[in-house]
Amino acid sequence: MNFSLPYTISDSTNITEINITTVCSLNETRYQCKCEGLFVWPNDTCHAYDACDVITNGSCTCINGLPADGQFCQVLLSDYLIDIDVRFFDLFLVDNLRNIVRNISLPLTLNSSTNITDIDMNTVCGLNGTEYECKCEVDHVWPSNTCMAYQVCDSIVGSTCGCIQALPSEGSLCQRDINECEDAASVCGQYSDCTNSIGGYMCSCWNGFNVSNKDSPVSVNNSCHDIDECLFSSSVCGPYSNCTNEIGSYNCSCLDGFTSANSSFTISINNTCEDVNECLKSSEVCGPNSHCINSFGSFNCSCLSAFTVTDRNQPVSNSNPCNVSLPLTEYLIEIEINSIDSRITDQLRTLLMNFSLPYTISDSTNITEINITTGMISVSAL
Template identity: 80%
Template sequence: MDSSITDQLRNLLMSFSLPYTISDSTNITEINITTVCSLNETQYQCKCEGLFVWPNDTCHSYEACDDITDASCTCINALPVDGQFCQILPSKYVIDIDVRFFDLFLVDYLRNLIKNISLPLTLSNSINITDIDMNTVCGLNGTEYECKCEENHVWPNDTCRAYQVCDGIVGGTCGCIQALPSDGPLCQRDINECEDAVSVCGQYSDCINIIGSHMCSCWSGFNTSNKDSPVSRDNSCHDINECLFSPSVCGSDSNCTNQLGSYNCSCLDGFTATISSLPISINNTCRDVNECLETPEVCGPNSRCTNSIGGYNCSCLSGFTVTNIREPVSASNPCNVTLPLTEYLIEIQINSMDSSITDQLRNLLMSFSLPYTISDSTNITEINITTVCSLNETQYQCKCEGLFVWPNDTCHSYEACDDITDGSCTCINALPVDGQFCQILPSKYVIDIDVRFFDLFLVDYLRNLIRNISLPLTLSNSINITDIDMNTVCGLNGTEYECKCEENHVWPNDTCRAYQVCDGIVGGTCGCIQALPSDGPLCQRDINECEDAVSVCGQYSDCINIIGSHMCSCWSGFNTSNKDSPVNRNNSCHVTLPLTEYLIEIQINSMDSSITDQLRNLLMSFSLPYTISDSTNITEINITTVCSLNETQYQCKCEGLFVWPNDTCHSYEACDDITDGSCTCINALPVDGQFCQILPSKYVIDIDVRLFDLFLVDYLRNLIRNISLPLTLRNSINITDIDMNTVCGLNGTEYECKCEENHVWPNDTCRAYQVCDGIVGGTCGCIQALPSEGPLCQR
């Protein structure tokens, strides 16, 4: 059990100098350790040394503990009972023989001779020929020297590329080249990959071997996960569950049962095939069985049968009732003649100023065990106190009991004395003159349904199904579905798990802060997070604050709803008292008198430049705005133009941000550079009395807009194209150019930033990031990232 003994023995035997003479007639010519058996943790194993191996049968009989290669292994989990040890690994030789003939008849003779040799062919006790392969024949084809491959042989890929081929290239290989390669292999026997079709193509597929390659195809009723890639072991065939699209394969009113490679259709209860002799399919759909026509006895005598989709309903004729009132009408529970059952609603009004009387009555009525039998034909099934009226100090009020409420019209007509919620209240300041009391409050339930699909097609199908449901949807006399809301869809976006809100829905503010968002946060809300919250609400329907615009923004304003918020703006000719705060109900719009602006130009003629400096200092010392009267303010003071002699030249120079316009620069000869069509110095004072003008400021504003719907990108693109420029925001601000330059998003699983029409990425950006289109003139139109710095696409 001591492995060191084996190592000592190995070293001892390896130290022998061979051949080792024992006597004149006995030499040891070879010493080998063939087999070593030991415990490998808890498993007994016998491993082969050196070039020795276990034969194929032994590997299978005693379970190999390493790979079986060329029908042999080097480790088994037992010592064979026949006492055999590991055997020497037989040597294999491949011998190429070049035979040259001038007569093609001899080539055919050799080919037939080789085909008829019975293999293996024994040359000696230790040498067998196990395979003879004629692979390549070279010769003249007319005037062209060609080397052609024998049947089921091909030239390797590298050889086909290195020499001129004389037939087609299939699977990267060819069958004929116009030369005999100076080195490298001759034609190689084509590998039949289809010998083990399952290991090549996977289950439920057919494999067709072709020279140099193979082709896989799925059986009927099977398909691959990735239909854009060929069938292979890694993209194997699986059963198509046609029943996921049941209406499209079986038709309506049917059940679809998936089977391996197929499916089975059957009609729902109460339906049958249109053509009974044919199986159910999209061309032979299920029709409703009208039991009332085909089996009129289903309801029994004295009854009425009403057909319904997928079933029928039985009811007794007037003056009849069923034997067992707890069971539905049927042939086994027929209708019998009865006296009519009358239902009464009895309202009892008690006038008392003593509230203890009301408490006593409430306790008395609650003690009744219902239904309360008065006679064989009379039961009290329900007792409710609905309305209690009393003086609340000096105010007469009528309050509702339990789940009862005053309806909306009554709340407004008689002035509610508590909040009106969901169009009802529980207290009014009068008893209605029409004698109506509080009414039962309908219960409202919100039911969250978590539906899990792997196919986004089903999500769209569910979305369309919900949109087309006509509401309210009546489930029973007392239950109506008034609203169905699909709010949140979660799934993989590439490799990221995301939960996105449906249109007009947002995540609550707390959720956006708690989880990583995958879009912009607007108004404290977001539309996408990278998790499904463990608790808390899902996406919520965006509140349209603008439904009652006046209560939100105040009078004389417009309200624009945006996801998670809203925006108020005053009408033209109206303004707020506090211009630094947004428009709202507390900072509402009111009509304003037009503001008159005056521009006063003062011209001072003086040859003394110190006067100009004194004037400049004086004007700069003013604190603006400077009030002259209640209606007059000086809001701005500027020295625009200073004219003086510059040695022998009379010049008029502009102060601060003022400039001479282009025409003036050319008419009076500029004395500095003309930049952007303006200058700051001319050699005269214009005869029209105009002075230097303010230099208009130019701003470039980048706006990052994030949308989930590419339809909105197209909508924004068309909106921008149709804006008439220049667009005046106010007297001193004009938008002269709007440019949509870059759109980023997922293209399949790749994130790409593409340039809009007539725009390109700069040269440096194309080199820094991976491009997803061609580089032309050093620029490109698409990269696979949004640059962390630097410009976006340029016109």
């Protein structure tokens, strides 16, 4: 372009910059809008207007349409990694540089098209006595191959190190440690904790969970699953108890007739279930006029002498108590029936044979037996 900038339009208006960003033209039946060099359509526009070239890194350079909002192609943003070698004669100045870097507010705008988005101080090299050492800053490590190629001046952790006694000839610097635990579920699997370390990480199962293959470390392919503690009930809850498995845990309860030794603590192998002596627990357990006999896991009730249970078909209890037993007295009653008609005697015999005994007359009187013993017939002599 031969246009001379800045171009003065009036005393108050200058054209300082001209960019040709977008060229739109009718292509058969519709418009196509193409971007000039170093300009692109953003990802959402590429999809909204049917990109007519390949979408790369979330952008394209051609769309089949003219954006309704009047949008034009935008500047293609590029990321650049710049290594800056800062040399000091006085290593104490490193602390000053470190503080300056930490206090820079990011992103830092250099001009309308350039921003500094990240500053990473990663490696400090200097003499330590007679040895030359290159140490990594916090959250940075020397990769495994560098640790192996140069003498290490600290320990190797997870195949990485933080200090070597040389400056790598290829000019490499310490690398930022990757925190694998940022997406712990995809690394360790469910029901687990992920602990990041410099150059590595470690997975561990939550309490109540374990891996299927105990010979291999916890991972997404050897993930944690619930332990059924109740498979070992006697060693978990102790005797005379029920064990109920739960996800990541379990619950112990005593069988009927048993209770924990210390009710202030949960039932366990260290606080097992013991027999409840119901006879000491309450004087009303069997009701009045009774005797209570404790048995293992249960108890039995019986009436005291001279008392009988209310309902003999049910065991003695507070709801079926013992009552006073009155002494029984038997009476033999003879009844003489006079009849001149022998048929009446036959009818009486039949009636009494079908009589259901014992027959209750009142609360205190029962007929328990009836016998016809003697029949006398009057005979007239002629």
